[in-house]
Amino acid sequence: MNLKNVLRLISVDVKSGRLIRAGIFRRYKERRIYQYLLYGGACIIGLLVGLAVGNLYSRLPVSEEKTLLHQTAQQLFTSLPTIVLLYSLVFTMMGQIQRSGIKVSIQPPYWLPITWGEHTLAASFAHIIGLPLASIVLLSTAVFSLSIFLAELPLATITILALLASAFLASTTTEIFRVLQVRITGSVYKSSGKVAIWVRFLGSLLFLVVFYIVWFSISSGSGLITIIETVTGVQGAVWFFPYVWLGMTLSSFINGLTVQTIIFSLASIAFILLLFYLAVKFNTRFGLYEPPAITVSKGVYVPKTSLLGKFGFSSLEAAVIRKDFKAFTRRRELMYTFIMPIIIIIAPLMQYLGMLGASVPSEASLFLVAWILLAPGPLMAMMVGIMIIGEEGSSVWLFYSSPITTRSLVKCKYAFMCILSFAVMLICGAIGILVTRPSLQLAFTLLIESTFLIFALGAVSLRAGIKGADFVETPRPRMVRPLTSVINTLMCMLLAVVTVSPLIPYAMSLISLPFTIPLPEIDVYVAISISAVIAFVITFVFYRMAFKNAAEFLTKAEV
């Protein structure tokens, strides 16, 4: 294995995150500042946290609390590898899913004189560069600086090594998973024809949901201490599960069990090597495997006359809407959007159902109702709105060269976004009403406000999405410039508050506050009407602005 090749491959992968846009790619100069900022920042924060806690510890007089703190720190160290493992696993898996299905992305290594071992090693490292690595840096510096005060330097050293090993373990697992997934879904497509699209769609959603639930249940809960206790508890119980061996090494070390420490650390190393070996083997075997074509239709071609025509859409607009619908059910990076509403429902419901045992304070369920009925639609509108143009990717030339007018473009993209958001709103709303049984007036108010927000925030986001579209597709579709996305989110939050503000007195009347805020009393329906006017103005203004941006987008034609 040529380590130089590995480094070169990693650096290519890192560079694939560059912003490529006309004008700046000639005589390209790397600006490393962001990377320095990320890792340097993580380092500094880690140090500060470690120093702060350590300082606190050293000031404590010798007491029971001090021993307790020491023990908690030890427990924390023990649980860190497993936590980092889970975190890195979630992160790298998500990264894999968002990679574009387009084959151009990482092919050159296939015909260059690079071995599969080098390729796999580079891929495993490249997966963790970025946020996972930054968080490891943060944790490591914190552990290190804290351990000076605890006089636990050897433990800290082992912990840091274990953290690095955990991240590598996670990304190697992801690599194996990726290769197998390509191979297995390949055989599914082959056998199932048109159904394959739906199998893939539902399968991907299910996978994401399961992942999020796992992630949610470890990361929520009642604070850090519980997580640590859970992890350390579970770790001991499933000691035979290789993924916790790194944690077991640490706990053995803390308990002074030298033999166990050595056994678990050797076992961990062996396990990592085995996984890596497997990853290389799978890559060698299936790395070049191309999933077979999904055959969607066979037999006679019958042009569809669509329902959309009846609602005043031209054949061009209807065609684009149908195409986008297919895009959202067939492209994995776009399926990702559907996960959001599902999570919005599941996460609070899990808590709500968990709380049912105890007496549920009415405010809590009120918030839950408000959240489930109000949030999913507008959030969907924001997400879809901002990426609905950038989603075209490098196929965007078709829009440039086709006789699409700015008006049509904005109209059909806006319509698609609204249709999708309303569907989500209605489904989530139905579930929410069934579970929480709000009053009719409350449900009506929330759903109608959600409708207003969909129209308003959708228009705002669509405009931003046109303006900040990014059509770069490798290694993952960018869809929108990050800065645009951040600004749009802030903008939408602000405008959402403005839109629903007339209903604040109504909301206040539902919650019993210990104090009273002097607010004017408005009838709910009057408040809704005011809110409707605000939403209409926002929608109108931004929809109009979108025309201007769309005209610019179509004439500038960044090809």
Place this chain on the structure above:
Amino acid sequence: MVATGEYAAELRGIAKRYADIVAVDYIDLDIKYGEILGLLGPNGSGKSTTLKIILGLVKPDSGSMKVLGINAEEDPVAIKRLVGYVPESPRLYEFLTGLEYLDFTGDIYGINASDKKTRIEEYLEALDLEGREGDMISSYSQGMKQKIALISAFLHKPKLLILDEPLNALDPKSARIVKDLLRELAAKGVTAILSTHVLEIAQAMCDRIAILYEGRILALGNMEELRKKAQLPGSNLEDVFLKLTGTGAIKEIVEALLK
């Protein structure tokens, strides 16, 4: 909006730079109705850029033009409605099937359902794509994608075809079909502008050839006129091309490479 006027496209003093790269350097070009004009030039000579300018995908820095009698500044969409375009290595929606893609572009150009059906089926058969039209484009070979792009450019019976390296990746039979198709269409008054860096294609397909070099048109005319211009009577296009673009020292270059 029936196109009138003498020329299918008139370019006057068109120029385009990218930062400090001159892609197109003040060209004048008149393209007659019903002719097949070839833009021939080495890589990076500005062929694709010129084609994109004619279609309105790239805005020239200076100059004016009329396409199909329509002023490009005034009504770009009207031009696009009458033009069929195939870009260089077209990127199609990989998540659609070939058939869905053609159905989509047919709708984009507003072809009615029955015409759409017959034309799509005819083209699929002519270009040997039958049996694969229901598969997702992601599984197509480069040549198959090129065929789909070509069909979608022909589907709405455009008045002007703008084809960037149209025979790229096509098998001989399909290339022949496209060539003959262009001839037939030209006879019916359809104008075609195509770019190529392959001399044989230019010589075989085009009525007139414009030799582009570093963004300028070095020579324009049919084979006879080009030979005259290069003062190489009786020679083939390759010699003419090499002489005009000043790349005569081929032998020395090759020898240097082999050292």
